[in-house]
Amino acid sequence: MPGQRLKSIGVWCYAIVLYGFIFLPVGVLVLFSFQDGRLPIMPFKGPTLKWYEAVLSDSRLMDSMINSLLVALSSSVVAVFLGFLAAYGLARSYLPAKGFQRALLTAPLTVSYLIIALGLLIMFNALGVASSLWTIGIGHVVINTPLCFAIMYSQMGDHQITIERAAHDLGASDFQTLWLITAPMMMPSILASFFLSVTFSWDEFIIAFLLSRFDVTLPVEIWGMLRSGLNPKTNAAGSLVFLISVGLLILAELLVFRKVKKQ
């Protein structure tokens, strides 16, 4: 049918334009990180890896990268733990106003990081806590716990309640059920929330900026580089951040979603 064919061509064109629109910025960023010249502007002059070399041999950048990893991993562990307990508690207990409590725990997802950063800044100031990697980590726990909660809560279905009930019925205690049944069953969403949490913490800027002092994370360091104007080295650093995010997501996809599909 010719109508079908025409429609299909239209859909393809739209898809290409849309993908272009969404991916062009990141594409340009990565492209000019290979720029063989001092400025990331047209025309593109032959590919070179020298800016990546410059990034990798910059000890301040590498230090900030290690800081970023430290903060991302440890804050994510805490956020997943807190989120899991909250999701489990809310899904399995007869608490009043369940819907309202769920909304309350999920709502922070839509609050601006800027607002949260401002609040944390004022709070730490008022409490006399000095800025450090710790304060950044706490900030990231605050933003990621609702995310982890939301992911895990959405996966705690009624079917799992029956399965836990069956475990109780066969003689398991509450703790045995949690440890032997619930946690293994929830492993895909536990891993998913961990990876997403690491990704979000890894490239978060505003909280890390407002709550850091001497030790900074990679996005903050990149921000610093921007002050001296556009430079392919900044592109290279940004591309590295992007690359590692993508790597984490692919890892998550392989570890988590393939497994879910198999079951």
Place this chain on the structure above:
Amino acid sequence: MPGQRLKSIGVWCYAIVLYGFIFLPVGVLVLFSFQDGRLPIMPFKGPTLKWYEAVLSDSRLMDSMINSLLVALSSSVVAVFLGFLAAYGLARSYLPAKGFQRALLTAPLTVSYLIIALGLLIMFNALGVASSLWTIGIGHVVINTPLCFAIMYSQMGDHQITIERAAHDLGASDFQTLWLITAPMMMPSILASFFLSVTFSWDEFIIAFLLSRFDVTLPVEIWGMLRSGLNPKTNAAGSLVFLISVGLLILAELLVFRKVKKQ
């Protein structure tokens, strides 16, 4: 059963601590916006509205607020439109590698705003486009289109396919089906993605900061105020941003989710 009672107390304590942890920063922010003094630090001295007065009579702040609203509303309309077409096209056409295309359209959700902002900056630089409210708007369309797509795509169920099929069967053309059947059926998720999109655009900082020049949005203006140190007026401005976000979410809840529940 006393065991049940103890467990329930434990759950309550955990809930209170967790809520405290997540909401304390924002709470402190709002609290000190009412500080009757020059610094947002302990002790809290009696409530006053004078800082809100100062914000509302600050013409630069009010201008930036109008800019924010303009950018948020117009970029959201565009993002919803693009996202709807993408979701509809992907859900209803026999495109190859559907799962991959969905992943590709959703993946940008996890890419850092910093990276996207960097990319856009370099792209606009390379194209010789000057920063303005337009560039901010384009940036917000780039970040919100995948979100709108993801929300609407997830709501385009198989049940709706049959309903569209029934419309075709009764003699409706493709366009009639889209306009009379699909769009009205999808109205809850269209509204939901619009409101979320407005909220995200409204309090987005890093893209607005890097892509603005003379006309700035409210979060950028607040950032500017931070440079002169902590000040209850900044708290008041931040609280206003927060208040409007919450207002938007409540509006969305009332307009969208109540309606869904009713059906």
Place this chain on the structure above:
Amino acid sequence: MTATVEIQNLSHRFDDFTALSDINLTIDAGSFAVLLGPSGCGKTTLLSVLGGFISPTQGRVLLNGEDVTHVEPAKRATTTMFQDYALFPHMTLLANVGFGLRMRGQTRRARNDRAMEMLTLVGLESSANKKPHELSGGQRQRVALARALAVDPDVLLLDEPLGALDLKLRRQMQDELKAIQRRVGTTFIHVTHDQEEAMAIANDIVVMNAGHVEDTGSPESIYLSPKTLFSATFMGETNVLPGRVTTINEAQVMIDTSLGPVSTFRKSDVNGDIVVGDTVQVCFRPEHVHINHPATENLQSLGKATITDHAFFGSHQRCQLLAADNQHYTAHLPQTSPVPRDADVGLMVDRGSIVLLKKTR
């Protein structure tokens, strides 16, 4: 092991909805009992009370005479087989079946031996190392049965275990369940809304409706002499003809109906409390209706009727008859008997099979 189950004055309320009201029931040790009723009748709530998942607001549950009303599920000699099987998705079948014994502190070897034994009982010994997602619906159902029986419960509670299977597999699993119950001797209490399933497997059927027990007894007694109209209509189709009792003598009860006088045999055990003047419902099953049959002692005529609809149903033909009172009655006629469409026929009913029910409320 096996146990008698006694339920005494049991009631349960959810907020302001009465799910169970004043239930008294005894289920003999070793019997296969079925709780039968439409959805929302309270049968699943009753099963949850027996399993210990719900503490009833009133009344007691006794297992072998011992009060277990508020004993938690883990400490009660019952196990439940859930409707969706509730297998542990991350464990092999062997680990699934052995889980209850693991919780009882048995050694790995002892519990694996017992688990293999149970898997053999249900014919899945060769799949011991598979995971549940590799199985078909019927196989999952068998694993759930093996897991529940592995801890050797006194009473096994089955919550619509065959609801998710298709008709053919369901019939097969019914036979298997019945055979396994006979082998292990455990008391089985099975919940279903399917009256055919109930008849196929039960020794005792408990018909429930709106939170109370309507009828109890063997499949035969409930079908042939139901105690209430609900029980009569839920266990198969039935025709209902309202009337008023005019005479009762030694052998017969005479009733005035809209289709003229009807007489039936007096059965003191079933309708002993009916007295002259009572408003009653004359109930008779479609297979007890005959058309154009020569009059005999055992047949009661109900006047002339017209066949308005007719379909072939395999082992019988189903007819709708419009009788003189302008009501439709259903008849099941033999497979090959001729059915005169749109002509007047004589409507008769087996006198011995008529059930009289006193109209309540």
Place this chain on the structure above:
Amino acid sequence: MTATVEIQNLSHRFDDFTALSDINLTIDAGSFAVLLGPSGCGKTTLLSVLGGFISPTQGRVLLNGEDVTHVEPAKRATTTMFQDYALFPHMTLLANVGFGLRMRGQTRRARNDRAMEMLTLVGLESSANKKPHELSGGQRQRVALARALAVDPDVLLLDEPLGALDLKLRRQMQDELKAIQRRVGTTFIHVTHDQEEAMAIANDIVVMNAGHVEDTGSPESIYLSPKTLFSATFMGETNVLPGRVTTINEAQVMIDTSLGPVSTFRKSDVNGDIVVGDTVQVCFRPEHVHINHPATENLQSLGKATITDHAFFGSHQRCQLLAADNQHYTAHLPQTSPVPRDADVGLMVDRGSIVLLKKTR
């Protein structure tokens, strides 16, 4: 309006799965045809081809002799009633039912009049301004029917429309569908996997299996003289006894079986192509089995058997009999006949009801 539907050499493949293979079928104008088969047999694919949602890889579909094989659904004189009803959730019932006429450019008044007429036909005229979510399942089903009939199609295609309803409502809707079909006279083609539903409503049944047609005919002819073993077992239960034909004469066919020689009447129309030496399956339904019956001309003895299982099923008792060949056979005995458990009984079968099927492949 109404139309004859002809399907010629129709085949359809999805990638490398053959969903339909070489189907030839004629459905008379004004008949109520049922496509019956297990899930995955291709019945829904066939319906989609008739409705125009699938373009078949091969073959033709004719409506009243006109080739419509590649005409799109909107331009075809068929409408489909979908399994989940597919009502427009944001429109009132009136707007739902009038939608097809709106697309045909009728004025608001004309289409509202027609929609009210259709809603009256299905008994929902008082709910015209309600939205679909305010209705019960049965009511939604009626609205879907009204909407499909409002555009006055030649052929109405029904895709398991009663699958989501409970048993009682299903029976009631079957009667309604049948009555409405008779009233409007449109050709109905109805898909189901439920053989009781098929028998209750169909004039013609098309039994399908694995993408091809196994049998067609009236409910009686398919039940009493099925053409294939699949058709025999899918339309109700059947017992199968393998054997070899030894003699054929004018009136009888003699078969050697594991239960001894069996003789049946020769029916040239059904088993005219059977010759001496053929391997055949002797099929007989459970209700044609008798036990301990005095020998008559019409009964064929199958030797001694033991009753191994027995359940009361309301209108009959179902028994499993272990015969001399160590196989189980099923019998449906009359409601009240005594069943001797664990004793040898004489197993007999109605000679006239035996069906001989040639073993294929």
